[in-house]
Amino acid sequence: MRDFKKKRRPTSSYVEHRKRVCSYEGKYARRAEEYTGVPSCLGIIERSPRHNASAFIAGPKKWSVMRVSLRSPNVIEERFNSLADQWRNETGHYSILARRYLHPAYNAILAMGRPVVPFILRELAHRPDRWFSALSALTGFDPSRGATTFDEAVDAWLDWGRKQRLLQ
Amino acid sequence: MKRLSFVLESRFPKLQAAGYEVESKKDPHYNCIAWSAMRDQTRWWEPRAEPGLYWPEGIATDYSMESFTAVFQELGYVVCDDGRLENGFEKVALFEKAVLSEEEIAFQHVSHQLPDGRWASKLGPDEDIEHNSLEALESDDYGAPSVFLKRWVSQLRSHRFRCSLGFGRRRRKMKVRAVRKRRR
Numbered sequence: 001m002r003d004f005k006k007k008r009r010p011t012s013s014y015v016e017h018r019k020r021v022c023s024y025e026g027k028y029a030r031r032a033e034e035y036t037g038v039p040s041c042l043g044i045i046e047r048s049p050r051h052n053a054s055a056f057i058a059g060p061k062k063w064s065v066m067r068v069s070l071r072s073p074n075v076i077e078e079r080f081n082s083l084a085d086q087w088r089n090e091t092g093h094y095s096i097l098a099r100r101y102l103h104p105a106y107n108a109i110l111a112m113g114r115p116v117v118p119f120i121l122r123e124l125a126h127r128p129d130r131w132f133s134a135l136s137a138l139t140g141f142d143p144s145r146g147a148t149t150f151d152e153a154v155d156a157w158l159d160w161g162r163k164q165r166l167l168q
Numbered sequence: 169m170k171r172l173s174f175v176l177e178s179r180f181p182k183l184q185a186a187g188y189e190v191e192s193k194k195d196p197h198y199n200c201i202a203w204s205a206m207r208d209q210t211r212w213w214e215p216r217a218e219p220g221l222y223w224p225e226g227i228a229t230d231y232s233m234e235s236f237t238a239v240f241q242e243l244g245y246v247v248c249d250d251g252r253l254e255n256g257f258e259k260v261a262l263f264e265k266a267v268l269s270e271e272e273i274a275f276q277h278v279s280h281q282l283p284d285g286r287w288a289s290k291l292g293p294d295e296d297i298e299h300n301s302l303e304a305l306e307s308d309d310y311g312a313p314s315v316f317l318k319r320w321v322s323q324l325r326s327h328r329f330r331c332s333l334g335f336g337r338r339r340r341k342m343k344v345r346a347v348r349k350r351r352r
Binding site for chain 1: 175176179194196197199200201210211212214216218219220221231273275276277278290291292293294309
């Protein structure tokens, strides 16, 4: 009995919290996929505002506003890093951007949705590459519209990221 | 001597045997077309609307081999038979890959010939290299050179380049002197 109470005690640590919300995973993971339209969605839907949110989704009436959260920000980061490395290694020597954008790793990054934007911006700051079309597609904005050079476009996106507090 | 990364080198099976030198760091500002056409290191030449991209006016914006050939013809190049060194001419070779569908792009890469007969290539946003033969870049990714173009350049310029090959140290000294003189 004592042990049971101990287990049930709410804790502020992320690990404990994650254990608690994991019980919803199987049921709601599928719904997350339906809402986001991403087939391999890593997220789960839960109602707790404490969880690290990545996006808000207006669901059907029954659900009102729901929050899609990810199991861990590290999961997205690791997945993004591995996909970005793959994309860079396998298309780094391609002379045509159109060909680079067709690569499966690039499309997998796009399929990860908006949560990946901070990681792309960080990548853009550290290792500038042609991420502009991915950023435009994911955010719906194009701060680099007036830019004429590559460096101007990079600066425009980084400024935008700082204003949106997606980049430190 | 600096070498390409193992991953990149493995993309070109003949490159190591043919011999090459890395001439620059990775740079996403320009691609092989900009480098071979105008030695342009500020713009990425491609028919696409994106910041930092450039495409000459009057050239079709599809990705066909004809369009890429037309870019060089616009700069005074004419189609020729092969990539053999010819005195007074500089040549470019366009790499083409067999495509299975209309969505795929046949054009893959362009290299330009140096006055000593070797070839220079910018590998996409990666490094700029000088390789001893054109076949060095033949691969699954780049295909093979299919279109050759040549342009007449001053024979004097070509001669000067060859003469200067052995006098690198002297040239550098002269450059340093010129800079110092300008500062005064």
